[in-house]
Amino acid sequence: MKHLLASPAYKMACDQFDAVADFLNIPESLRERTKLPKRLVTVSLPVRLDSGEVKVFEGHRVQHHLTLGPTKGGLRYHPAVEIGEVAALAMWMSWKCALADLPYGGAKGGVAIDPRKFSIGELERVTRRYTSEMIPFISPQTDVMAPDMGTNEQTMAWIMDTYSHQLGHTASSIVTGKPVSIGGSLGRREATGRGVAFLANRVSDLLKLPNDSRVIVQGFGNVGSFAAIGMVKYGARLVGIGDASGGIHNVKGLDLAALQEYVARTGVVTGFPDGDKISNEELLVQPCEILIPAALDRVITAKNAGKIQCRILAEGANGPTTVEADAILRQRPEIFVIPDILCNSGGVIVSYFEWVQDLQSFFWAETEIFDKLYRILDHTLDTVIKEARKHNIDHRTAALSLGIQKVVNGKAIRGLFP
């Protein structure tokens, strides 16, 4: 699997793992077994476009480990998708699920496609073809997909439909994050962003920051938008927001309702009249109390880690902070990092609730879902903070080591076959 190391994201995930494995003193016999992905599947997806022309897309699914249950993780549609990044994201899902005590291993899928450039019909054909190529490798007990960047509830509905047709009956538990009308869970759509806001607000209370903290969010997709809405509900002031088109900034605070209406109309945040246009690089280093990167990985780097001006770095995205940036942040104890595998785990936690509800065909009220979610997030935050204090380590190392240790324990006790 050495070829994967050509990918900067995969190398970053391995470097993180190696450092934590040293810290935990994981025996050599378990290191490679825990680190390397169990299965990597790459498929070609020939799809007929609306023009009649046939285009072949590349799709991947990586299942990191199957020690504690089925693998779980999103499906990403983005032009920069490559197998190494998918493998890194699958590894992070493993530690995220273990940290939250979910009975899952990590997985991730991706198709190298810019979904904004294709029609709904074309996206449906890509999704159905991808699903049908993956049928030998997925099932509710083997690997369960969910939305990620560039995919949504509709994508999940197509996957469920394609899989169910093949099976001969409806199998709603094959995906999570699907529409409520076909077995989705209440609260799943908002879960990741609301979880990010909940944790940022909890930490803000711990640090005794004022209620009207300034917040900057990079990303206005599913995670960023619900994180921003959540923060504003907690009383914070949204002073900056960015998406792929660039950023906007207003020290007095942006009117979120007007911004949502503007984005619904134009598809982008830039051009919003009530703020100054700013680049994404500048956005990240503006003064604020709470900074929420909620888009791509590796945006906090050695270049800007010394310049960010927040008290709380709440990582809504997966892998937003590079290993080099982490070294700089360790020298900046005034910044409280809520690491990605904790901060954005609300999504997969409610995915777990959705899967359980589907398996039982017994559905819960929204209040029950958020009560349970917040209890898990609160407890996990507390555990991570205590672990960091106990060993005098940063929060990321604490969170990763808690997750990685659980997977190692599972592998050790199950033993090696044959």
Ligand code: GLU
């Ligand atoms: N794609 C989300 C993540 O990265 C959710 C995964 C899931 O719900 O399975 O955590």
